Amino acid sequence: MNTTAIFFVALPYTALATLIIGTLYRYMTLGFKLTSLSSQFLEGKVLFWGSQPFHWGILVVFLGHLAAFAIPGTLLAWNGEPWRLIVLEITMFAFGVAALFGLAVFIYRRITNSRIRSVTTKMDALVYILLLVQILTGLGMALLYNWGSSWFASSVTPYLRSIFVFNPQVETVAGMPFLVQLHIVTAFVIFGVLPFTRLIHFVVFPLNYIWRSYQVVVWNRNPKRIRAERSYFPGKTSVNN
Amino acid sequence: MNIRSQISMVFHLDKCIGCHTCSVACKNIWTDRKGAEYMWWNNVETKPGTGYPTKWEDQNVFKGGWEKNGSGIKPRGNSSKFNALKNITFNPHLPSLDDYYEPWTYKYSDLFDAPEGDDQPTARPVSLVTGENIDLKAGPNWDDDLGGSPDYARQDVNLQNLSPQEQEAMFELERMTWFYLPRICNHCLNPTCVASCPSAALYKRGEDGVVVLKQDRCRGWRMCVTACPYKKTYYNWSTGKSEKCVLCYPRLEAGMAPACFHTCVGRIRYLGVMLYDADRIHEVACSEDKDLLDNQLDIYLDPFDPNVIKEATASGIADSTITAAQQSPVYKFVKQWGLGLPLHPEFRTIPNLFYVPPLLPTMGSVTEGIYDTTTKSFWGGIENSRQPMKYLASLFTNGDTQKVEATLRKLLAVKIHRRMETVGDLPQEEVTTALTEAGIDQRTADEIFRLTALAINEERFVIPPAHREEATELMEATGDRKGNVGFGFIERPTRGL
Ligand code: HEM
Numbered sequence: 001m002n003t004t005a006i007f008f009v010a011l012p013y014t015a016l017a018t019l020i021i022g023t024l025y026r027y028m029t030l031g032f033k034l035t036s037l038s039s040q041f042l043e044g045k046v047l048f049w050g051s052q053p054f055h056w057g058i059l060v061v062f063l064g065h066l067a068a069f070a071i072p073g074t075l076l077a078w079n080g081e082p083w084r085l086i087v088l089e090i091t092m093f094a095f096g097v098a099a100l101f102g103l104a105v106f107i108y109r110r111i112t113n114s115r116i117r118s119v120t121t122k123m124d125a126l127v128y129i130l131l132l133v134q135i136l137t138g139l140g141m142a143l144l145y146n147w148g149s150s151w152f153a154s155s156v157t158p159y160l161r162s163i164f165v166f167n168p169q170v171e172t173v174a175g176m177p178f179l180v181q182l183h184i185v186t187a188f189v190i191f192g193v194l195p196f197t198r199l200i201h202f203v204v205f206p207l208n209y210i211w212r213s214y215q216v217v218v219w220n221r222n223p224k225r226i227r228a229e230r231s232y233f234p235g236k237t238s239v240n241n
Numbered sequence: 242m243n244i245r246s247q248i249s250m251v252f253h254l255d256k257c258i259g260c261h262t263c264s265v266a267c268k269n270i271w272t273d274r275k276g277a278e279y280m281w282w283n284n285v286e287t288k289p290g291t292g293y294p295t296k297w298e299d300q301n302v303f304k305g306g307w308e309k310n311g312s313g314i315k316p317r318g319n320s321s322k323f324n325a326l327k328n329i330t331f332n333p334h335l336p337s338l339d340d341y342y343e344p345w346t347y348k349y350s351d352l353f354d355a356p357e358g359d360d361q362p363t364a365r366p367v368s369l370v371t372g373e374n375i376d377l378k379a380g381p382n383w384d385d386d387l388g389g390s391p392d393y394a395r396q397d398v399n400l401q402n403l404s405p406q407e408q409e410a411m412f413e414l415e416r417m418t419w420f421y422l423p424r425i426c427n428h429c430l431n432p433t434c435v436a437s438c439p440s441a442a443l444y445k446r447g448e449d450g451v452v453v454l455k456q457d458r459c460r461g462w463r464m465c466v467t468a469c470p471y472k473k474t475y476y477n478w479s480t481g482k483s484e485k486c487v488l489c490y491p492r493l494e495a496g497m498a499p500a501c502f503h504t505c506v507g508r509i510r511y512l513g514v515m516l517y518d519a520d521r522i523h524e525v526a527c528s529e530d531k532d533l534l535d536n537q538l539d540i541y542l543d544p545f546d547p548n549v550i551k552e553a554t555a556s557g558i559a560d561s562t563i564t565a566a567q568q569s570p571v572y573k574f575v576k577q578w579g580l581g582l583p584l585h586p587e588f589r590t591i592p593n594l595f596y597v598p599p600l601l602p603t604m605g606s607v608t609e610g611i612y613d614t615t616t617k618s619f620w621g622g623i624e625n626s627r628q629p630m631k632y633l634a635s636l637f638t639n640g641d642t643q644k645v646e647a648t649l650r651k652l653l654a655v656k657i658h659r660r661m662e663t664v665g666d667l668p669q670e671e672v673t674t675a676l677t678e679a680g681i682d683q684r685t686a687d688e689i690f691r692l693t694a695l696a697i698n699e700e701r702f703v704i705p706p707a708h709r710e711e712a713t714e715l716m717e718a719t720g721d722r723k724g725n726v727g728f729g730f731i732e733r734p735t736r737g738l
């Protein structure tokens with residue numbers, strides 16, 4: 001096996017497998033450890049300057065990647081005009097810088113604040129290193145190859161799609177510059193370790209809050225059924241309302 | 242009608258001696274773990290004072306509870322669910338550890354390991370968060386018994402409604418007085434904590450109305466901490482999960498009173514069932530300010546009313562629970578005698594913990610700078626109470642002084658009546674006037690006296706059977722080992738990756 005096969009075929013499949021199995025395992029058995037591990041209670045003032053730019057930055061950049069993956073044709077068409085390409089690249093770059101700034105604040109806060117240090121784990125360090133590499137390589141590409149978004153849509157998307165249909169075509173990415181390859185590889189590593197780090201927190205984003213009612217009442221048994229029922233084993237099922 | 246039963250509580254403030262036994266009992270059972278050291282699910286604060294966390298009553302800062310929104314209500318913090326999700330990565334109104342206090346211990350080993358010398362060795366305080374030496378600046382009950390009044394008592398949020406003269410009068414040395422306010426979660430009918438949790442980790446138990454926080458469902462979004470206006474949900478900084486008072490439900494299910502009730506030295510605590518109409522919760526919570534208190538008291542139903550009994554049976558309430566509701570000391574204090582008032586009804590969560598307001602010493606007055614205990618009558622009237630009515634009204638009746646006065650008048654009438662019964666040294670007409678003005682007869686006065694002063698455990702705590710035989714889930718292992726979290730699953734409370 002050559003290095004291309006290791007990094008662009010073996011790694012992605014290992015990462016995706018650990019992502020899916022690991023997340024399910026953690027969700028089903030380690031519920032108590034599934035949390036955002038918020039540290040705002042111990043320190044909130046500096047965190048604001050980290051959490052807001054980081055999360056909004058990463059959200060927009062992530063959606064950008066998703067768009068290039070899901071609708072590459074539309075993206076290429078948009079980039080057809082140079083000024084539109086430049087607008088897109090600058091916007092993404094700005095959000096990327098926001099994320100980088102936020103991450104820098106996160107790291108600074110972890111190192112300088114003794115309260116935050118006491119709730120920092122080794123896995124946090126790993127997460128920061130991976131994210132740092134990921135964001136830096138992303139920003140580096142945007143600076144050096146500022147047609148990167150078109151590249152993504154025309155070359156990386158076919159590769160990624162080939163992975164998902166279990167017919168890996170690595171030619172398009174094999175010839176890419178080192179920076180781009182590093183960005184792709186780190187991305188897979190991040191997905192692979194995701195279930196075992198605090199990054200798991202965005203998988204449990206509670207969207208259903210929007211449509212649930214404010215109040216939650218949980219019954220361990222259905223008292224009405226028990227009182228009305230004549231059968232020998234009534235009211236076994238619990239109901240929520 | 243959709244009748245449900247609610248475990249409710251009464252704390253008789255005249256009886257609280259401020260010993261903190263309740264707090265310690267709770268701490269030993271539930272919160273002596275890492276990350277929970279700073280939590281006091283039960284705490285006792287001195288009033289006037291700023292309480293725990295400092296100035297928790299100031300909702301302009303802490304943004305807890307509900308506020309009026311046209312004809313409806315909305316949470317004061319995240320005014321909509323969309324806002325809650327928008328603020329999820331940074332909660333703009335989260336209290337910080339410093340609003341409570343930094344928990345600490347002492348380096349006791351320094352006492353033993355100190356080399357022999359002329360000086361007494363000392364054990365230095367070290368932070369339980371960072372392990373570093375700390376300078377103690379605040380702690381729970383830093384202002385116990387009015388300690389540090391200029392910084393604490395004077396900052397009491399409830400003084401806002403008093404004029405500067407009234408405030409000065411309150412702090413005149415000769416008039417100075419205080420009482421204790423023990424607080425636990427109110428297990429509200431319209432809890433903001435439940436409403437605020439995006440992951441639905443908090444819920445109200447249908448059977449007994451206890452509000453709990455499911456540990457393996459909590460995702461550390463820490464919205465409930467802001468949302469509870471009484472600041473009775475806490476964030477465990479070590480496990481990254483929130484926690485709250487569970488009203489010792491494993492004890493309740495076994496027919497025992499919660500630990501803080503059971504240990505209460507002053508026997509100030511009462512616990513019993515109230516039946517209420519769940520269909521009316523929203524309507525009551527949306528009441529106009531002036532009707533809020535009356536409407537809340539109105540939601541609780543008369544368990545002797547045949548119609549209520551019929552509806553309760555139709556709603557599935559067990560006969561034993563209805564019987565418990567009829568014997569409930571809470572029903573007596575709150576509905577029959579009108580002595581129990583909720584703390585800060587204006588937060589609109591419909592709390593189920595009621596307080597009998599303190600009568601406080603009314604003897605004595607200051608004339609020309611001399612403290613004079615020779616009053617005409619044995620006890621001065623409640624007009625001479627050292628605690629301004631406005632202050633109590635700000636705590637318990639949303640500013641309505643008449644309701645506080647009516648309650649205190651009854652308490653005083655009971656005292657006068659009992660003095661007459663036991664010592665008999667008061668003019669008979671004084672007794673009659675007191676009882677008539679208070680609107681109670683001698684029998685009621687005797688009953689109030691009995692439940693207040695003589696009642697044994699079984700009268701003070703009327704706990705309906707949990708009917709575990711009908712509930713499969715309730716039969717899960719509840720008696721976990723100490724140091725574990727949650728029920729129905731056993732896990733060490735260690736921090737996630
Ligand atoms: C919409 C999805 C997301 C939500 C709701 C969310 C929410 C949160 C919350 C509540 C915290 C805790 C902040 C605090 O200390 O109070 C947090 C921290 C963090 N999040 Fe997210 N997050 C999301 C997406 C992401 C993504 C996509 C990443 C990275 C790829 C990420 C990386 C982090 C990191 C590294 C921290 C730790 C910050 C620190 O304390 O140093 N999050 N997030």
Ligand code: SF4
Pocket residue numbers: 425426427428429432433434435452468469470471472473474485590
């Ligand atoms: S007092 Fe208890 S039930 Fe009410 S809002 Fe606060 S935590 Fe929730």
Ligand code: SF4
Pocket residue numbers: 256257258259260261262263264285421423504505506507508509
């Ligand atoms: S144990 Fe009872 S008397 Fe003592 S502080 Fe607590 S509530 Fe008051």
